[in-house]
Amino acid sequence: MNTTVSQASAIGHAAAAAAMPWRRVLGAYREEARAEILRYLRMPNFMLPLLLMPCLFYLLFGIVLAHANGPDAPRYLLASYATFGVMAPGLFGFGVSLAMERGDGLLMLKRAMPMPPLAYLLGKMAMALLMAAVVSLLLLAMAGCLAHAGLHPSQMVRLLVTGTLGVLPFGALGMLIGSLAKGQGGPGTVNLVYLPMAFLSGLWFPLSILPGVLQRLAPVWPSYHLDQLALQAVGLGHAGSAWGHVAALAGFTAACLLVAARRLRRYG
Amino acid sequence: MPDPSAAVARLAGAVKRYGPQRALDGLDLALQRGEILALLGPNGAGKSTSIGLLLGLIRADAGRVELFGRDPQQLAARRHIGVMLQSAALPATLRVGELLRLAASYYPHPRPLAESAELAGIADLLGRRYGNLSGGQQRRVQFALALCGRPRLLFLDEPTVGMDIEARQKLWAAIRRLRTEEGCAIVLTTHYLEEAEALADRVCVLARGRLVGEGSVDALRAQVARTRIRCLSDLDATAVAAWSQVSVAERDGDRLRIVTTAAEQVVRRLLDADPALRELEVQRAGLAEAFTELTREVA
Numbered sequence: 229m230n231t232t233v234s235q236a237s238a239i240g241h242a243a244a245a246a247a248m249p250w251r252r253v254l255g256a257y258r259e260e261a262r263a264e265i266l267r268y269l270r271m272p273n274f275m276l277p278l279l280l281m282p283c284l285f286y287l288l289f290g291i292v293l294a295h296a297n298g299p300d301a302p303r304y305l306l307a308s309y310a311t312f313g314v315m316a317p318g319l320f321g322f323g324v325s326l327a328m329e330r331g332d333g334l335l336m337l338k339r340a341m342p343m344p345p346l347a348y349l350l351g352k353m354a355m356a357l358l359m360a361a362v363v364s365l366l367l368l369a370m371a372g373c374l375a376h377a378g379l380h381p382s383q384m385v386r387l388l389v390t391g392t393l394g395v396l397p398f399g400a401l402g403m404l405i406g407s408l409a410k411g412q413g414g415p416g417t418v419n420l421v422y423l424p425m426a427f428l429s430g431l432w433f434p435l436s437i438l439p440g441v442l443q444r445l446a447p448v449w450p451s452y453h454l455d456q457l458a459l460q461a462v463g464l465g466h467a468g469s470a471w472g473h474v475a476a477l478a479g480f481t482a483a484c485l486l487v488a489a490r491r492l493r494r495y496g
Numbered sequence: 497m498p499d500p501s502a503a504v505a506r507l508a509g510a511v512k513r514y515g516p517q518r519a520l521d522g523l524d525l526a527l528q529r530g531e532i533l534a535l536l537g538p539n540g541a542g543k544s545t546s547i548g549l550l551l552g553l554i555r556a557d558a559g560r561v562e563l564f565g566r567d568p569q570q571l572a573a574r575r576h577i578g579v580m581l582q583s584a585a586l587p588a589t590l591r592v593g594e595l596l597r598l599a600a601s602y603y604p605h606p607r608p609l610a611e612s613a614e615l616a617g618i619a620d621l622l623g624r625r626y627g628n629l630s631g632g633q634q635r636r637v638q639f640a641l642a643l644c645g646r647p648r649l650l651f652l653d654e655p656t657v658g659m660d661i662e663a664r665q666k667l668w669a670a671i672r673r674l675r676t677e678e679g680c681a682i683v684l685t686t687h688y689l690e691e692a693e694a695l696a697d698r699v700c701v702l703a704r705g706r707l708v709g710e711g712s713v714d715a716l717r718a719q720v721a722r723t724r725i726r727c728l729s730d731l732d733a734t735a736v737a738a739w740s741q742v743s744v745a746e747r748d749g750d751r752l753r754i755v756t757t758a759a760e761q762v763v764r765r766l767l768d769a770d771p772a773l774r775e776l777e778v779q780r781a782g783l784a785e786a787f788t789e790l791t792r793e794v795a
Contacts, residue, residue: 247572247604248575248603248604249604252601252604255601256601258601259597259601260598260601262598263587263594263595263598266589267587267589267590268589270590332584333581333583333584334584334585334586336584337579337581337584337586340552340574340577340581340651341574341578341579341602341641342571342575342577342603342645344571344602
């Protein structure tokens with residue numbers, strides 16, 4: 229009887245000891261983000277296309293061929309390609325990596341270990357924010373040094389902030405895709421969403437030359453709202469107030485996160 | 497008898513269905529402190545489902561699942577466990593030291609990194625990228641991640657697959673050390689019966705989601721107390737098969753093969769019946785035979 233009691237209390241003791249000081253919990257979040265960033269920085273075949281694609285497009289259409297498009301073209305295309313550029317780290321960083329990690333058992337291991345679930349998501353988010361900031365900075369540098377777009381520093385800061393935070397809705401969408409697709413199916417599914425959405429939001433061609441139906445449909449896509457915010461940042465926007473677009477993006481983000489979290493909890 | 501409430505992990509009447517199929521059909525299982533338990537069973541017997549429940553990866557349809565008296569889906573319960581899963585691709589571009597540092601950050605009182613590395617025998621691999629390691633080395637790294645948080649309960653799912661004999665012996669030694677020095681309980685699933693024989697205090701044999709045999713390796717062998725007898729003899733196999741306590745007797749060329757539960761009596765009678773009998777071999781059934789016997793009865 230005595231041994232039973234002492235065993236039980238020993239286990240109760242252990243449970244109390246498992247309460248983790250908040251500093252250590254914070255440490256887990258920090259380590260998770262650090263590992264996620266290090267891991268992808270060492271994968272140039274993943275990183276470079278995401279960084280270089282929007283820069284090459286901007287160089288070609290926004291700088292080399294800009295004169296054919298009128299004086300506002302470098303600024304207009306800066307906003308479009310910044311939007312295009314920050315969609316990728318969100319969609320690929322969350323979508324592809326989550327699909328892969330669900331497929332290869334890493335997520336299962338992490339769920340079995342005492343990893344705080346939010347640390348996993350915030351780690352990926354840190355990586356996506358970092359990438360989005362780098363893409364925005366590269367494009368801004370090109371706009372300033374090569375395109376002589378004539379941006380005011382406050383416009384540059386606003387575009388940088390818009391671009392960096394603008395990755396979040398696409399991270400949420402990526403998470404939703406990653407919770408549906410598994411393993412090798414990830415990259416294909418993400419591209420199937422990424423490229424058509426960019427086109428339909430007027431990132432490739434101005435919306436005004438698309439058919440009327442597609443123009444009216446554009447506000448459905450989160451990339452449309454981010455593009456409008458980016459345009460406003462460089463002094464070209466007019467469609468709707470900034471807060472309306474921010475609210476649309478926030479709502480979209482919340483909806484994607486909610487569905488994805490439910491799916492992940494249920495199916496892992 | 498230890499009180500079941502003192503168990504570090506417990507399944508009580510656990511049921512898990514996948515569609516119409518019952519992966520677990522009311523399983524009771526309790527694990528005591530410092531105990532090494534081997535879960536054996538053919539594929540689909542319910543081993544992975546049992547572990548998935550205890551790790552909080554899946555939820556039971558009925559019954560209770562407890563880890564240190566709590567729901568395994570609570571983080572606080574899992575802070576006492578270490579896990580090594582059968583298939584988990586760790587990030588290939590991270591170095592071993594970085595992986596260990598990350599895993600240790602999840603726990604309240606982790607081991608120093610060097611101690612984890614030394615215990616798992618990977619001290620020389622800390623600077624290497626995980627993707628450049630051999631399969632056996634990757635397994636050792638996964639073992640290091642499992643033990644880095646000073647777990648009081650360790651889940652090892654097929655831990656030595658892909659390891660050579662020496663690496664396997666070292667891992668066994670490390671497992672025994674964790675148990676004796678730290679009182680760590682261990683749940684082990686394995687296809688290598690010799691692994692269960694070498695390590696386990698208790699073996700649970702599962703088949704079709706039920707517990708069909710339980711006990712120490714010796715007790716389990718005794719439960720299926722069968723002995724094989726082989727000899728060169730002219731005796732008629734069908735006549736021998738009719739002897740009491742002979743379960744099987746058959747002819748294999750010149751040889752007579754007998755399976756019995758009372759080897760001594762049968763051997764005495766054999767020698768009496770055939771004075772010319774030669775090359776007598778008597779062999780006790782191993783865990784493998786006991787295991788096959790137990791799971792066949794259910795199937």
